Amino acid sequence: MMEFTEASPLMPTDLSTSLKTWQQRIRQELWQQVIPFWLNHSLDWQWGGYFNCLDRNGQRYDDKKYVWLQGRQVWMLARLCRMYPEHPERQRWLEAVPLGLHFLRRFAYRPQDQRVYFCLSREGQPVYLQRKIFSECFYVMALAECARLFADPTLMQEAEQVFAAIWSWVSQSQTDWAQDSIPPGRPRWPGSPEVSELAVPMILLNVIGELAGSYPEQEQWCLARIRLHHRPELNLVLETVAADGTLLNTPEGRLLNPGHAIEAGWFLLEYGERTGDPEGSLQTMALEMIAGSLAVGWDAEYGGLFYFLDRQGYSPVQLEWSLKLWWPHCEAMVATLAAYGITGSLEWWQRFEQVANYTFAHFPDPEYGEWFGYLDRQGQVSQRFKGGPYKGCFHVPRALMWADQWLGRALDLQVQGVNPQNKRR
Amino acid sequence: MMEFTEASPLMPTDLSTSLKTWQQRIRQELWQQVIPFWLNHSLDWQWGGYFNCLDRNGQRYDDKKYVWLQGRQVWMLARLCRMYPEHPERQRWLEAVPLGLHFLRRFAYRPQDQRVYFCLSREGQPVYLQRKIFSECFYVMALAECARLFADPTLMQEAEQVFAAIWSWVSQSQTDWAQDSIPPGRPRWPGSPEVSELAVPMILLNVIGELAGSYPEQEQWCLARIRLHHRPELNLVLETVAADGTLLNTPEGRLLNPGHAIEAGWFLLEYGERTGDPEGSLQTMALEMIAGSLAVGWDAEYGGLFYFLDRQGYSPVQLEWSLKLWWPHCEAMVATLAAYGITGSLEWWQRFEQVANYTFAHFPDPEYGEWFGYLDRQGQVSQRFKGGPYKGCFHVPRALMWADQWLGRALDLQVQGVNPQNKRR
Numbered sequence: 001m002m003e004f005t006e007a008s009p010l011m012p013t014d015l016s017t018s019l020k021t022w023q024q025r026i027r028q029e030l031w032q033q034v035i036p037f038w039l040n041h042s043l044d045w046q047w048g049g050y051f052n053c054l055d056r057n058g059q060r061y062d063d064k065k066y067v068w069l070q071g072r073q074v075w076m077l078a079r080l081c082r083m084y085p086e087h088p089e090r091q092r093w094l095e096a097v098p099l100g101l102h103f104l105r106r107f108a109y110r111p112q113d114q115r116v117y118f119c120l121s122r123e124g125q126p127v128y129l130q131r132k133i134f135s136e137c138f139y140v141m142a143l144a145e146c147a148r149l150f151a152d153p154t155l156m157q158e159a160e161q162v163f164a165a166i167w168s169w170v171s172q173s174q175t176d177w178a179q180d181s182i183p184p185g186r187p188r189w190p191g192s193p194e195v196s197e198l199a200v201p202m203i204l205l206n207v208i209g210e211l212a213g214s215y216p217e218q219e220q221w222c223l224a225r226i227r228l229h230h231r232p233e234l235n236l237v238l239e240t241v242a243a244d245g246t247l248l249n250t251p252e253g254r255l256l257n258p259g260h261a262i263e264a265g266w267f268l269l270e271y272g273e274r275t276g277d278p279e280g281s282l283q284t285m286a287l288e289m290i291a292g293s294l295a296v297g298w299d300a301e302y303g304g305l306f307y308f309l310d311r312q313g314y315s316p317v318q319l320e321w322s323l324k325l326w327w328p329h330c331e332a333m334v335a336t337l338a339a340y341g342i343t344g345s346l347e348w349w350q351r352f353e354q355v356a357n358y359t360f361a362h363f364p365d366p367e368y369g370e371w372f373g374y375l376d377r378q379g380q381v382s383q384r385f386k387g388g389p390y391k392g393c394f395h396v397p398r399a400l401m402w403a404d405q406w407l408g409r410a411l412d413l414q415v416q417g418v419n420p421q422n423k424r425r
Numbered sequence: 426m427m428e429f430t431e432a433s434p435l436m437p438t439d440l441s442t443s444l445k446t447w448q449q450r451i452r453q454e455l456w457q458q459v460i461p462f463w464l465n466h467s468l469d470w471q472w473g474g475y476f477n478c479l480d481r482n483g484q485r486y487d488d489k490k491y492v493w494l495q496g497r498q499v500w501m502l503a504r505l506c507r508m509y510p511e512h513p514e515r516q517r518w519l520e521a522v523p524l525g526l527h528f529l530r531r532f533a534y535r536p537q538d539q540r541v542y543f544c545l546s547r548e549g550q551p552v553y554l555q556r557k558i559f560s561e562c563f564y565v566m567a568l569a570e571c572a573r574l575f576a577d578p579t580l581m582q583e584a585e586q587v588f589a590a591i592w593s594w595v596s597q598s599q600t601d602w603a604q605d606s607i608p609p610g611r612p613r614w615p616g617s618p619e620v621s622e623l624a625v626p627m628i629l630l631n632v633i634g635e636l637a638g639s640y641p642e643q644e645q646w647c648l649a650r651i652r653l654h655h656r657p658e659l660n661l662v663l664e665t666v667a668a669d670g671t672l673l674n675t676p677e678g679r680l681l682n683p684g685h686a687i688e689a690g691w692f693l694l695e696y697g698e699r700t701g702d703p704e705g706s707l708q709t710m711a712l713e714m715i716a717g718s719l720a721v722g723w724d725a726e727y728g729g730l731f732y733f734l735d736r737q738g739y740s741p742v743q744l745e746w747s748l749k750l751w752w753p754h755c756e757a758m759v760a761t762l763a764a765y766g767i768t769g770s771l772e773w774w775q776r777f778e779q780v781a782n783y784t785f786a787h788f789p790d791p792e793y794g795e796w797f798g799y800l801d802r803q804g805q806v807s808q809r810f811k812g813g814p815y816k817g818c819f820h821v822p823r824a825l826m827w828a829d830q831w832l833g834r835a836l837d838l839q840v841q842g843v844n845p846q847n848k849r850r
Contacts, residue, residue: 053676053742055739055740061676061739062675062676063675064675117614119616120616121616121617123616124616125614125615125616126614126615126616127614127616127617128614128617129612129614187554189542189550189551189552189553189554190550190551191544191545191546191548191549191550191551191552192546192552192553250487250488250489251478251486251487310486312486314480314486314810315480315807315808315809315810316808317478317808317810317813317814319744319745319748319799319807319808320744320745321807321808322801322807323744374744376747376801376802377801382740382744382746382747383740383741383742383744383746384740385739385740385742388742389742
């Protein structure tokens, strides 16, 4: 496997064929292999919600319902309904949306403190409440997407209210809590510095993009935070920095999560496209984040993106550091395609093809559908299940859906003979 | 690599030579490779305590001090001082003991609630307090061992007081907490059953063995709990069962941790030896636990013990399930040797050799000393560091020390022509 930067040259004459071939392959995977897996195996018509823990062939190995994945599946199916209004299978997706939405609203949400559980029993009893805010974020995304799908302003109002709560926790403006509340967050002890985690501004920027309201203050906060993590002088994106942006020389402070950084770059590209980016400074930052993280994260020996690295080359303390996970590859396909679509640069198309070739050669399971989630460093399947506590109906279909959209846009522009970069400016 | 049960036959005439060869190899590793690594690299003469995060060559990659490992290193060095009173290097160990002991007592212990931090900064400021009780357990072991080494009854009294607190939490007899207390344990939610975790009775039985006082009620509780986890009908030891012993058909309830089960079996064997076991029922259970866990946990393809397995063959949800960790191999060497020493059965000697051959072929680092901690399934080094948040001066030297002791005992009995089994009864 070559190093990432040495992608083989591609003749521009092949390009249109390549775009069409990839679009066909991606659509076939999405409609024949991925969505049917979830519709056939995950829907719990008895108790509501979706089963998450599904073995290679769809067999259930646990009844628990993980709320990140409940919210994400609602979002995913609802978004497909809006994105592909003419698809012949749309009615099946549409029926599956309220199954998750009602379960979430009834069982995952805690009215007393606006918090959202992390895990529920099959019947909806709480199993676990995380200290993190991500259950709440995916809950908001599910509600907001359904508000649009069903043209229901009450759902959007609920989504905005929970988002307001999340923001009050993150910005530390909420100080009084009711008696039976369980505030998020860990206590900070005097021996550890106050830090900024990339995950927080990144997910909030993504959530804001789903809401109807306008959040300029929150957006600026997210952008400023992301800038603390992007270090052009190192050509790296750091997962954790001190709250004032200082680099920390500890395993946490040296941690790289290339897939996460690439996802953040993609969110920024999309944000720039959506809101306008007159000086192109967001685009520049986003492209640097994606290119730099692909370069540092790619395994020159066996191919694929490492899960974690230490920026000074120490062994990460995370035991799973060398695994190849499905989601960084999903995010990298979308990010490189979006970068290609926006810049029109062949370099980005070559990056897309290198990621997509590895991804399609290793993750799909033609026999039972969906993708394997966890490979060892050499690319062998390490965990055979298709759904687990952190893997559900989300990253694979979302990546395939966005890839289909970006490929379609690039093909349209080719037909029109437009260089996308010129079109934008 | 053969399956575990197919160990090659060994002629009894070779046995005495084998015992001596192994003892020599083990002593050389302990004195030349392992203890010097920690004495040369871990001692913080400036702030006290021990550095834990040491790269392959001993270089520090983080200053944080993990309290499990602080307590364990105090225990280890103090026990070596007592076990090898004539060793020429003893003075260096003896000087390193108070370095950790004073740091622990001054910085790790919280007088307001008798809890013990999980992690401290180099200077001793708190970094993290776990919800688990293991920091407290290793703190007690450190104090008790030092009480013996220094003949200091105050230290033993402190150890017994903290143990009393741990017991009050585990048995839920402590109900009122001071204002600024942080009780251990997670809240239990209605959707998840009350469970028993093997780790708790196992570590408590180990801690009780270090104390001066008599704890018959606590010992009986530990034995009864361990019995819930040992399932002769399955020939398995389960990490987690319902509090009433019911099997749980969930990933948690199906989880096997062979190294942990083998360690528990060894603690039981030792407990039976120490306290007397007139009907031999503890010994029978312990030997079943060790033999069953070796059989199920051994990787027939690449050798070595898996970290985690699912008893019904699903992929464990733990991403690191297939790694080969140093400590299960350490525990398995001691457990098989103890089983051989107690039963005199050649089968156990063969099991020891199979484990020890794999272990010595893969984990030691002749170049820089100590052992690698984490190998991938195929046996390649996955994490090159020698010390990390969960690996310190403990499992390797403890295993080598006990192996030396058991080999010495077996050799003494051979010289006397005694079958150990006959001697015991």
